[in-house]
Amino acid sequence: MCxxxxxEAQENSPLSDAPDQGRKKASTPIGDQNLLQLCKKYRTxxxxxxxxxxxAHKKQRFLFAREHQYWSQEWNNIIWxxxxxxxxxxxxxxxFVRRLRSEADQPFNxxxxxxxxxxxxxxxxxxxxxxxxxLVIYSGKVDGPAYVKIMEEALPSFIENAFESSQQxxxxxxxxxxxxxxL
Numbered sequence: 001m002c003x004x005x006x007x008e009a010q011e012n013s014p015l016s017d018a019p020d021q022g023r024k025k026a027s028t029p030i031g032d033q034n035l036l037q038l039c040k041k042y043r044t045x046x047x048x049x050x051x052x053x054x055x056a057h058k059k060q061r062f063l064f065a066r067e068h069q070y071w072s073q074e075w076n077n078i079i080w081x082x083x084x085x086x087x088x089x090x091x092x093x094x095x096f097v098r099r100l101r102s103e104a105d106q107p108f109n110x111x112x113x114x115x116x117x118x119x120x121x122x123x124x125x126x127x128x129x130x131x132x133x134x135l136v137i138y139s140g141k142v143d144g145p146a147y148v149k150i151m152e153e154a155l156p157s158f159i160e161n162a163f164e165s166s167q168q169x170x171x172x173x174x175x176x177x178x179x180x181x182x183l
Contacts, residue, residue, distance in 0.1 A: 006036070079159070081126035081133075081151075083142075088119045124150055131162040 095111050126133035134154050
C-alpha cells in the first residue's frame with residue numbers, strides 16, 4: 001500500500017521531471033530506499049482481542065506472582081485446564097484481501113458465510129506436573145452446568161491416574177526409611 005502511493009505520487013507529479021521547478025527534494029536516494037524497506041515490513045493484519053486489565057487487576061496479578069514466586073514442587077499439585085473454541089466457517093476475525101479495483105466482484109475476494117453459525121468446535125484439556133489429561137472435544141456453546149458436567153466426566157479418572165503415577169515416581173526416588181513409613 002505504501003509503495004503504491006509512492007509510485008502514484010511520482011507518476012502524478014507534473015513537476016517531478018522539470019528542472020528547478022517546485023520544492024527541492026527533501027530526501028536522498030538512500031533515504032528513499034530506506035523508506036521503501038520500512039514500508040515493506042508493515043503488513044495489513046487484524047487486531048487481536050484481549051481482556052481489559054484495570055489497575056486493580058494488574059495489582060492482583062502482581063500480588064499473586066509475588067506470593068507464589070518461590071513455589072516449585074507445589075505447582076505439581078495444581079491442575080491446569082483451559083478451553084478453546086474454533087469457528088470453522090463464520091470466523092470472528094477480520095479478513096483482508098489485496099486486490100485491484102477491477103477485481104472487486106471476483107469470488108476470491110469473499111469469505112463464505114453461513115447462516116445459523118456455520119459450525120464450530122470447542123476443546124477442553126488439562127495437565128498437572130508432567131501428566132497430560134484427556135482432550136475433550138464438544139460442539140456448540142457450553143454454559144456453566146454443561147462445563148461442570150464435562151469436568152465431572154473427564155477429571156476423576158485423570159486425577160486418579162496422574163497422582164498415582166506421580167506418587168509411584170516419588171516413591172522410587174525416596175530412601176528406604178521413607179518408603180517404610182508411608183506403607
